[in-house]
Amino acid sequence: MMIFKLAWRNIWRNRRRTLITAASILFAVLFASFMEALQKGAWNNMISNVVNFYFGYVQIHEDGYWEEQSLEKSFQLKDSMLLLPEQFPAIKAVIPRIESFALASTGEQTMGTLVVGIDPDAENQMTGLQERLTTGNYIEAQDQSVLIAEGVAENLKLGIGDTLLLISQGYHGVNAAGKYPVAGIVSFASPELNKQLVYLPLAEAQWFYGAEGMITSLALKLDNQGDIAPLMAALPAHIDTSRYEVMDWKQMMPDLLEAKALDSAGNVVVYFILYMIIGFGILGTILMMTKERMYEFGILTAIGMKRALLSISVWLEILLLAMLGSLAGILVSMPIVWYFKVNPIRFGGDYASTLEKFGFEPIFPAEFDVTIFLMQAMIVLILTAILALYPIWKIYRLKAVEAMRD
């Protein structure tokens, strides 16, 4: 208690120096937290776009499908799978798909496309596909027409009502061919999706691929990312994992995760420089403080204070100072980050269209994640705890007599 009192009062001994040091820590925590929050937010936004607009957080396939991505690894959709949402409240819907590549042609022009058979209602529930319609009508389960992406329409110069010829190899190598009128055109931000997607109603697609009743994937719609882990743990008890593979988005898109990690790694350099600067500031304070206090340290050891206790007291003092700065930094960061979560930064102009070309939505909502602030505070505390070893080193080398001779 006495140690704590001593440490706390010593902080306020040089009020101005304390405030300047705390303010520099505050700034570092604020800057780093804000940067991290924006970056995390941008990535999460992108991931949630990719996940929500197409993949879903979790998918079930025939074992080995993801590796091969082939119709030969399709499976019979069982009623029991359609009932999953009743067993697991976290699953809001199941979205069956059968997908493979096909050549799309108008007679004059031909291109490769990804032809996906969907349950139009279920698909719309998860990906909001209907809202992506730019012209024409959405498809219905029993229709024999297609929905094509903007890029495909442009390439093949197709409009509503025009006929599209699809040619592919179906299940077990059967010939697959079909002629479908274009019911609607959909637009995606991602150029990747935009230049190759063709949607068919599920039943029609199964017929086209010669795969009656079969699908290649069953996506699970979840509302909360937090539900993924428990679900991934619970599902194997209900699904024969020797026949099926259950994958979450991280397993399906390791590239995306890698890119995110790489981007975060870039930050490390910025943090390193930032905390170098802050570290030197703190070190300056510590050096001055130590120099001023040597006489007093001499008195304290002379009258019977052990070096260990004195060291703890001084160490605590410096750590308290750092905590003060970090705490202030967190308190200032929180409302700012919150503001930019609620009012995301939205880019316009050329930059926005560049981002859109690469499949990014040009908005940067900040991520409000307490661990971001705590992490920065931790970095400051660890850094300070290390720098605070300097006075301890001095205390252990101190000779009372010399310290008090001025």
Added chain:
Amino acid sequence: MSVITTKGVTKTYNPEKIPVHALNGVDLEIKEGEFTAIVGPSGSGKTTLLNIIGGLDRPSNGSVQINQTDIATLSDNQLIDFRKENIGFVFQAYNLIPVLTAKENVEFVMLLQGKSKAERDSRVNALMKAVGLETKINKRPSELSGGQQQRVAVARALAPKPRFILADEPTANLDSHSTANLLDLMLELNQKENVTFIFSTHDQRVIDRARRVITLVDGKIETDEVRA
């Protein structure tokens, strides 16, 4: 009973470079209840001697016994504890911890000793009264005059009930009035409570009040005179 015994104590600073022989064989015995002044011109070795008998510095040669303990046998850590239990210090100036109040400064060593709050409170109150500063208990050192600070330092030195108190030129920074006051206080404590005081000075008015006067010249005891 003797509280301090030194035999053949020498101290040489900078033995390698330019040696300074601060003490050249000091044999000394201090008994309980003494009120002893160590006098001598500047540079004669007073501070060096007090540091050595206070266990703040180690002699180059010779032995120092305090309460029958040869302090050469104590490790650095043991020596700190030994000082805490046995020796009270009053330095020339800036004795007190600036961020603590007078009361907290006096209490400090008792806290280190792990004394109970009740015991600390009663002793601190008694001591602050004894040094005539019961009304300044909650003042910080910066709010006290130099003389008052030295009185608090005396109270702090007394708090852990040490065997003796060492004071290196305790009045050097005080005016005549405060000097007289501090001496009165020390003498009173010495007479009423039998506190052993050893102090250095080169102030004649202080020397006149001492009951034993040891004169150092060039690191040697030149005279050792006990007064009636």
